[in-house]
Amino acid sequence: MKWLKNLLRSGSRTPAPSSCVAKASSVPLNSDVYYHGIYWNDYEAIVKYINSRVSGDPATPWYVHFKRLVRGHVFRKALIINCGNGWVERLLFDAGLFSEGLGIDISQELLIRAAADAAGRPLRYEKRDINIADFVEDGFDLVINHAAAHHVQFIDRVFRKIALALPEDGYFLNYDYVGPHRNQYSARNWTELLRVNRSLPADAQAHLDLPDLTTMSHLIRLRRSIPN
């Protein structure tokens, strides 16, 4: 119990996690975490449900609703933040929403894929960390955030820069996750989730658990900071 004696001797303080080095931002090491697995909107019924809620029509997705909202206006130049493999801007360009686009992302691997799949469309790509990037180009009249902002660490800074990059009549178009941070569900939500999950047949139930904290690197650091 040497570590406990040390603990009690050292001013009755619990061992602190190893000091956290301030970083400009946190980014994934590679892009393998994206575009995998089964998502709720892989179900056609869910797509119709989402469409109904956002546009009032099960056949009208959010971007078609937006095109109607701006009365068919074609934007001159769009900025697509955290564009990933580029499927969103290809879809929106093909829907006639804008004339040219710049996609930015932290993953060079995904940008290469996006550029290849652009297939002649006027879409350019640049590697940028949105958390610390300044928008050096001007002329954007549309900024598109599709499921990107919930990956952003410095959200105030990024949204402020977007507001400054747009003209008065420019638009910021968003479809994004706005639920609990890092799966930290409210007690009400979690309780209801457990109830509904239990009401499903056993062979259809989801595996519900809190995030696998043991895989989170900070806890590994914490454990190492406690002497044996």
Added chain:
Amino acid sequence: LILPTFRKYFHTVHHAQAGGPIAYPLLTHNANMWALDPERKKALVAALIEQDRRYCSDSAESFFDYFVGTPNREVAEANEADGSAEAEESKRESAAGRRGGIYYFPHVAVDEKLEFCSGGRGRAVLHEGFSGIEPVGTWAQRDVVVIRFSLSESGHYSLLLGVTPLALPDKIVPQRVYAFVNGALVKRTTIETRSILIIDLPGATAEFEVTLVLPDLRSPADLIPGYQDERSLSLLLSQMEVHRRTASSPA
């Protein structure tokens, strides 16, 4: 933070909730559901959509939103010049970094009874070092376990934990407990029978990280030949409450 920050820097032109508080977590990464035959899957997804719709309506919560705005340049320029928003954000991220990426702790209401047994609602506060939920409670199965929670406001409170030491048919293993709250040692005791462990919480904050150091954990398999349970166990936690402390409250 996404929606408040959007409303801060943009004039909202359109906003609609796409839902998801029930259907998203129960369908996403659910290979069981995905593997069902199409007719059963269709019926169950339809049922989940109805549950999702009802929950969204009752709670006004949504996991996914569609929202459109035009820039509020006046506010953006003022905040850019002022620098305080940038400083506040850096402070928030630094604090979360120091707490291992945790932005806020699960909320607990004063006098709310949280049970750690099957069907109980206490799991969210058990941050590290605990077993899965069992019919009668949840085991501390490491020599350092962490409970995290927040209250609505700071004040003088006590944490009450229902605990039972590792007990086998003919043997009780007393458990020494060193309780730290937000890094400071606040209690040393030994649990020898089913007890209420009372830990006074500091009054200056509403966020608490309670660390229990449990040096006497043992494996039932080591104590009784032929016993199957090889886990290292110390205390079984059955329930938790936070009470307001008064002058007459036991220390």
